[in-house]
Amino acid sequence: MAKDPVIEIRNVKKYFRDVKAVDGVDLSIAEAEFLALLGPNGAGKTTLVEMIEGLQKPDSGEIMIMSRHWKGNETYLRRLLGISLQETRFIDKLTTTETLRLFASFYGIGEERIAEILELIRLQDKRKAYTVNLSGGQRQRLALGIALMNSPSVLLLDEPTSGLDPNSRREIWDILLHLKKNQHTTMILTTHYMEEASFLCDKIVIMDKGKILAEGKLEELLTRNHSDEIIEFNLEGDPADLNLNNDHWLKKMNWDPDRKKVTLFVTEILQALPHILEKTASGKPKIMGLECRKITLDDLFISLTGRRLNE
Amino acid sequence: MRRNPLIQLILIHFREFIREPGIIFWSVIFPIAMAWVLGIAFSKQSELTQQVVLIENIQEQYSPFREFLNDSKQLTKEISGENVPCFEKTLASDKLGKTSFRFISTDWDHGILLLKRGQVNLILKEYADSLQYFFDPVNPQAKTTFILLSSAINNEKLVYETATISPLTQKGNRYIDFLIPGLLALGAMNSLLWGISYALIEMRSKKLMRRMVATPMKKSEFLISFFVARLSIAIIEALILCTFAYFYFRITLQGSFLALATIFLAGNIAFSGLAILISSRTANSRIGTGLINVVTMPMMILSGIFFSYNNFPDFAIPIIQKMPLTMMADSIRAVFNEGSGFAQVACNSAILTGLGICCFLIGLKIYKWY
Numbered sequence: 001m002a003k004d005p006v007i008e009i010r011n012v013k014k015y016f017r018d019v020k021a022v023d024g025v026d027l028s029i030a031e032a033e034f035l036a037l038l039g040p041n042g043a044g045k046t047t048l049v050e051m052i053e054g055l056q057k058p059d060s061g062e063i064m065i066m067s068r069h070w071k072g073n074e075t076y077l078r079r080l081l082g083i084s085l086q087e088t089r090f091i092d093k094l095t096t097t098e099t100l101r102l103f104a105s106f107y108g109i110g111e112e113r114i115a116e117i118l119e120l121i122r123l124q125d126k127r128k129a130y131t132v133n134l135s136g137g138q139r140q141r142l143a144l145g146i147a148l149m150n151s152p153s154v155l156l157l158d159e160p161t162s163g164l165d166p167n168s169r170r171e172i173w174d175i176l177l178h179l180k181k182n183q184h185t186t187m188i189l190t191t192h193y194m195e196e197a198s199f200l201c202d203k204i205v206i207m208d209k210g211k212i213l214a215e216g217k218l219e220e221l222l223t224r225n226h227s228d229e230i231i232e233f234n235l236e237g238d239p240a241d242l243n244l245n246n247d248h249w250l251k252k253m254n255w256d257p258d259r260k261k262v263t264l265f266v267t268e269i270l271q272a273l274p275h276i277l278e279k280t281a282s283g284k285p286k287i288m289g290l291e292c293r294k295i296t297l298d299d300l301f302i303s304l305t306g307r308r309l310n311e
Numbered sequence: 312m313r314r315n316p317l318i319q320l321i322l323i324h325f326r327e328f329i330r331e332p333g334i335i336f337w338s339v340i341f342p343i344a345m346a347w348v349l350g351i352a353f354s355k356q357s358e359l360t361q362q363v364v365l366i367e368n369i370q371e372q373y374s375p376f377r378e379f380l381n382d383s384k385q386l387t388k389e390i391s392g393e394n395v396p397c398f399e400k401t402l403a404s405d406k407l408g409k410t411s412f413r414f415i416s417t418d419w420d421h422g423i424l425l426l427k428r429g430q431v432n433l434i435l436k437e438y439a440d441s442l443q444y445f446f447d448p449v450n451p452q453a454k455t456t457f458i459l460l461s462s463a464i465n466n467e468k469l470v471y472e473t474a475t476i477s478p479l480t481q482k483g484n485r486y487i488d489f490l491i492p493g494l495l496a497l498g499a500m501n502s503l504l505w506g507i508s509y510a511l512i513e514m515r516s517k518k519l520m521r522r523m524v525a526t527p528m529k530k531s532e533f534l535i536s537f538f539v540a541r542l543s544i545a546i547i548e549a550l551i552l553c554t555f556a557y558f559y560f561r562i563t564l565q566g567s568f569l570a571l572a573t574i575f576l577a578g579n580i581a582f583s584g585l586a587i588l589i590s591s592r593t594a595n596s597r598i599g600t601g602l603i604n605v606v607t608m609p610m611m612i613l614s615g616i617f618f619s620y621n622n623f624p625d626f627a628i629p630i631i632q633k634m635p636l637t638m639m640a641d642s643i644r645a646v647f648n649e650g651s652g653f654a655q656v657a658c659n660s661a662i663l664t665g666l667g668i669c670c671f672l673i674g675l676k677i678y679k680w681y
Contacts, residue, residue, distance in 0.1 A: 052533060053525060055681045078527040085525070089517040091323055093330040105316040106526040130330075146522075 006031045006154060006186045007052060011063030014047050014210075020056070021047040023210035027204075029188065034180055036197035037190040038297070039207035040307075045190040046086055048207070049158050052188065053083050065154060079107065082152030082185075084143045086159045092132035096123055096142055099131055100149065107150040121145040121175060137168025144175060155179070156218075157189045161196060169196070176200055194297040206301060213304045222295045231264045231272060231293050237285025247275060252303060265303065267294065317532045323539030324510075331521045338548055342498050343555050348615065350487040350560055357471035361396075363458045364422035364434040365398070365414040371439035379464045390415060390430065402463060412460060424547035424566060429458045432456055484648075491556045493616035495549050496640035500610065502545045504589070504603055511590035515679070524680045534675075538583045545579055566646035570653045574646065577660035578638070578639035584667030585635070587674035594679070610636035635663055 007029040014022040021042045029035050037045045050056040051063055054070040054077060065077055083119055090099050100114045118124045121141040126134060134142065140160055147155060157176075161169040177200065191197055197204050198218050205215040214221055214291065233244075239255045239262055249272045254263040266272040269292045280287045301307075328334050381401040393601065397416040415422075425431045432453035434445040440652060444461070446453035514520040523533065556562040564571060589602050613627075614636040623631060629638050638659045645651035 050681075055521060055525060075527055078525065081525075083522070083523055083525045085518055087518055088522045089519060091519065093327050093328060094323060098323075098326065101314060102316075102319045103523075103526060105314040105319040106523075106528040108313050110313045 004031055005029060006033075006066060007188070008062070008064040008067075009048075009052070010062040012048070012051060012063060014044075014051060014056065014059050020044075021208045022051070025061075025207075025210070025212055027205065027212065027215070029186060031186055032184045033203060034176075034187045034201045035189070035205060036201035036202045037188060037205050037207055037230075038194070038197045038301075039190075040192055041264065042209075043207040044210040045207055047159055047210075049156055049188060049190055049238065053081065053156055054078075061149065065080050070127070070276040072093045079150060080148035080153045082150060082155040084140075084147040084155075084160050086156045086162065086190075088143050090131035090139070090142065093130050095128050095130055096129045096134070099142065100145060109149060113149065113151075117149060120178070122171065135168070137164050137171060140164060140168065140172060141175070148179070151183075152185060155185050155187045157187065159190055159192070161193065169193075170248070173200060194301075198297055204297070204298075206304060208305050218247045218297070221297070221300060229266050229269045229292070230299055231266055231269060231276065231290070231292050233262055233287040233290040234260050235262050235285055235287055236260070239285075241285045242279055244276075246281070247272075249275070256304065263299065263302070265299075316528060317536060320528075320532060320536030323537065323541050324506075324544075326542060328540075338498070338502060338544065339551055340439040340604060342494055342548065342552050346487070346491060346494055346552065346556065347559065349490055359409070360413055361416060361426075361433075361459070362409045362413045363429045363456065363460065364425055364431050365416050366422060366434065366436045367416055367421055368437050368439075371437065373437050373439065373442055376437060376442055376464055383414075388413075388415070391425065391428070395421075401669065402459075405598045407627065410459060412463075433460070435460075436500045485560075487556070487560045488562060489615065489619075489644065491552070491560070491562055492643035493614075493640045495552060495575070495643055496614075496636055497611065497616045498552065499545045499550050499575065499578050500582050500607060500636050502548060503541050503579055504586050504607055506544065507583060507586035507597060508590040508603050509585075509596070510537065512593055512596050515590075515594040516596055521681050530680065537586075538579075541583065542576075542579050546575075549575065552647075562647070564647055565650040566655075567652040570587050570651055570656045571643065573653060573660045574639060574642040574656040574663075577663035578635065580667035580668075581635045581639070582667070584674070587678075588670040589674075591674040591678045599605030610634050613637070614640055635666060638663055 005028040007027070009025055009027040012025045012049075013020075025044075025048060037048065039045050047056060051058050052065070054074060057070075066080065068077060070077060094102070097114065097118070099188070100117055101111075104110070104114055113205070118127055121139060121144055123134075123141060123145070124139060131139065131142065142155070144160060147157070159174075161172050164172070173196070176187070176189070179187070189196075189201060201218075203216065204218055204221055206213045206221070214224070216224065221240055239253070244250050244253060244264070249267045250264060251267060252265040255261075256263070264272065264276075273292065276287075328338075378565065380398050380400060385400040386397055386399065387394050387395045389395075399411060400414075401409055401411040403409045414435070415425065417425075419434075419436075420433070426434060432446060432450055433456045436443040436445065442464070444457050446457055448454065499602045508679045511520070514523075524530065553562075562636070585606060589606060590599065593599050593602065613623065613631045614634050615621075615631070616636070620628060622633045632641070642651070642656040642659045645655055
């Protein structure tokens, strides 16, 4: 049975002068679902999340959280939501515990929960440290701890691992996986890291230029539009000379003239590879650096937008 | 145990204050140091040296002037990297202290250079039958030098022996009595405007305000915490300065304590309101600093904190008197030095409170929380 949507977004638009930050987005997020909003910088992820958080107002469209609009329900919704902003700096000369205590006071939460949070975010040994002396990863964990203070029904995380080293990122992932496993929280995470989205989330929404390009479970996304296998090689010559257009095993071909790279989305590598080798056996055109692999989110993004996620 | 959000918000300001040694220096030690330096500078009788450029003429000497220089010391001084011959003559008075004239013997071009650099304020050119004085007539110090020097050369006894001079040094009339109330008002303005505006702009630029507003925190409590914390800090700063002024300069309150408390509170309300208005939109701390300076600098210069604003042109004085810092400083001065009571400060207190509330409401209306 389908779960009830916790967040409903209908045709939401937000423009900044002539920049279409969010351009007609429809999205539905079910209870306890962990959704990744994946896209490059400037895709509109943060604007969309901040509209869900009630920190920005849409120009048009409708956002409902637990069947309520922000207007008239702000106090109620603020108590339900846990938020970690893309970039938050804390008061330099407050300790970790004092910072948590300050935010706990806004929710009427006592010391027990602060101790639980310190344990969850693994900052017990830094409880007396000034926030200015915390590392980037520790500060992000503190931000996450604040977001979790009220045991939120909906947790919104805006690039929580951006700029962190792999170890710090992994520590954040562990906390999020723990939440996913043990709590019934609906989570939205924005990221431009493919592996983060694929590792953590149940559902992935790919955004670019304010629009949703694709959404679904990782496996669905990878197979829906093309295939799940890729053959890639460098080419000396014209890709038209490969004469592959009518081959039934070929779903799509991408040609990157700058890197002289051909990417073939195929139904099955074993079926496609002999044909390619046969067509290039004469050395005209000449292929080099041949690679066969499973399709990744990066490939999907390139095929949807024509560019890489981190460009 | 659940904690009160307002108390937690107030505590963050005190913690920041206590844990930042720089803040303690600027808000507590600096005003005391300023009061001490200025109080000492204008309270003690010390030797005053007036430097004058003398353009001599070997062929044409003016005899009254040469007689005046008869008992002067002749020496060589290094001035602007050059060794220059000088004459020094000291006039002493029991009541006025010592006044020394140092005549720097040089040529016109060098004299003009020294004038431009502020090392002298008068040039004296000697002719056979007279002296010619060159100085800026709107420079009060140059004028004083001219009057002292010309009367000393022409008739030395006229000023120093015949005039009846009665120094006024009793409490309430001294420069320090004028200064301390002004410093109390200035301290409150700086503490409130910088303490609230700058902190709010910083919180906005760090996105901390956005983060806090994304919780069920009451915005009113957030702003009240700034006022309560900053008012408390301003009171502590004022008490420290008053204690220092009492023990070092023997300054006592001649008017009512209630009147002092009322005008002090009203001034704090006015500056808190202004602080909220200043910080209502910008998230850029450099723009914020500029905005705070635009408000504080004119008041610091014009409001008669260090010297009377009556030296400004007549048309400007009614405007200066309407400035919040002037109203607060004048009222505190009246309570300290003239024995004013609540009735005398009620009007200024009401205006300052009204101004603070208006600025606060306008600021709140246009406030950028996110």
